Structure formats: C-alpha cells, structure tokens
C-alpha cells in the first residue's frame with residue numbers, strides 16, 4: 001500500500017511573514033498526522049519555511065528549478081540552492097509553467113534530470129486541456145508528456161519520483177474532475193509506468209490528483225485505488241482547510 005502524499009502548492013502567494021503566520025496555525029493541527037505532507041511556498045519564503053519545518057514532520061518543496069547547476073541565468077534557482085533551503089521536493093512541469101511560461105517537454109525533461117541528480121524528489125505534473133479532453137485526446141496528451149519527460153529515465157530516479165495528474169481545465173476553476181475521470185487517468189498513468197519503467201516502478205511511484213481539490217472533495221479522491229495523494233493549490237492557502245484534507249489521508 002502506497003502512503004498518501006498531501007502537497008500544498010502556494011503558487012505566487014504568501015510572503016515570508018505570511019508563511020510564518022500560516023505555519024503557526026497549521027503545524028499544531030497536523031503534529032500527530034501521519035501521511036506525508038509537503039508545502040511548496042514561493043522562493044523567497046523557502047528559507048524561513050525551511051527553518052520552521054526542520055524539526056517537524058512536514059516537508060518542504062519548491063515550485064520550479066533551473067536545469068543548470070549554476071551560471072548566468074538571471075532569476076533562476078538551482079537544485080543545490082533548493083536543497084540548502086531545506087527542500088526535499090520540487091514541482092516539475094506544472095501546467096502553469098507549461099502554458100503560462102511556455103515550457104516545452106524537452107525543458108521539463110531537463111529539469112526532471114536536474115532535480116534527480118541534485119538530490120530532489122520531483123513531482124512531475126501532467127494533464128490535458130479542456131479542448132484536448134473534448135477532442136478525446138487525454139490519453140495521447142499523457143502519453144506524449146510522460147514519454148518525453150520520463151522515457152529512458154535511469155532506474156535510480158524511480159524511488160523518489162511522484163507523478164501528479166492535473167487536468168488543466170480543473171486547475172483553479174472550481175471544477176474538479178469526477179472520481180471516475182481521476183481514477184481512469186491515474187490508472188492509465190500507472191499502466192504506462194508499469195509498461196515503460198517496469199512493474200516495480202508501476203507499483204511504487206505515487207500518483208497524485210490535482211485540480212480544485214478542497215476539504216469537501218478530498219476524501220472521495222483519496223479513496224480511489226490509483227490516487228496516492230492530492231496536489232492542492234488554492235485550498236492549501238488556508239491552514240484549517242489544508243489540515244482537514246490531511247485528516248482524510250492515510251499513512
């Protein structure tokens with residue numbers, strides 16, 4: 001049985017001071033919680049969050065990284081910098097990076113490799129747009145993204161890889177995928193992982209669902225056989241709401 005992972009993607013929200021206020025409220029609510037919890041603040045809040053989380057059971061992650069270890073890349077951050085702030089996880093290929101910032105599958109693949117070789121656990125996000133779903137292209141989009149981002153990945157990457165299925169039309173829209181849609185996509189991804197990366201990768205890699213997850217729909221999503229956790233955006237900004245989602249998860 002794969003342990004659930006609850007990840008809070010704060011996007012471009014919360015200053016370092018607001019992060020501190022959030023943690024003062026959130027940490028007592030989850031101090032006994034057993035599922036793995038990861039908070040993903042914006043870069044300027046990472047250091048402060050890392051200091052406040054280092055003696056807790058809540059892990060830290062970043063929302064992005066640059067593929068190169070150092071150099072003239074104004075505005076970018078490396079895996080090593082994130083590790084030094086206390087990060088263990090990093091999002092790679094979030095749909096806002098793909099669609100708003102124009103990241104290609106090739107770049108996502110380079111970032112994934114940089115994360116793994118830098119010692120971070122990547123949470124690779126994949127998912128189709130509404131037009132692609134309506135055109136019946138969900139599986140071919142997932143196939144292209146997974147194929148380009150993960151194919152031929154070295155076996156040493158598997159134990160720490162997490163895949164998040166995030167249909168673009170469900171992100172920040174209030175429109176959650178139905179449990180059937182979430183389970184079908186997660187099962188399809190698991191089958192792809194089994195086929196392409198081997199039976200053990202298919203069994204052990206955790207698959208999250210993301211897209212308008214809230215306290216009132218988390219339980220049904222977390223009960224799905226191939227969904228091993230949730231990637232929560234808007235609802236993770238509220239400490240009480242996020243703690244309610246954590247309470248629905250299993251260790």
Ligand code: PGA
Pocket residue numbers: 009166170171172173174210211212213231232233234235
């Ligand atoms: P949402 O965002 O929960 O606000 O839809 C999810 C995400 O973008 O990871």
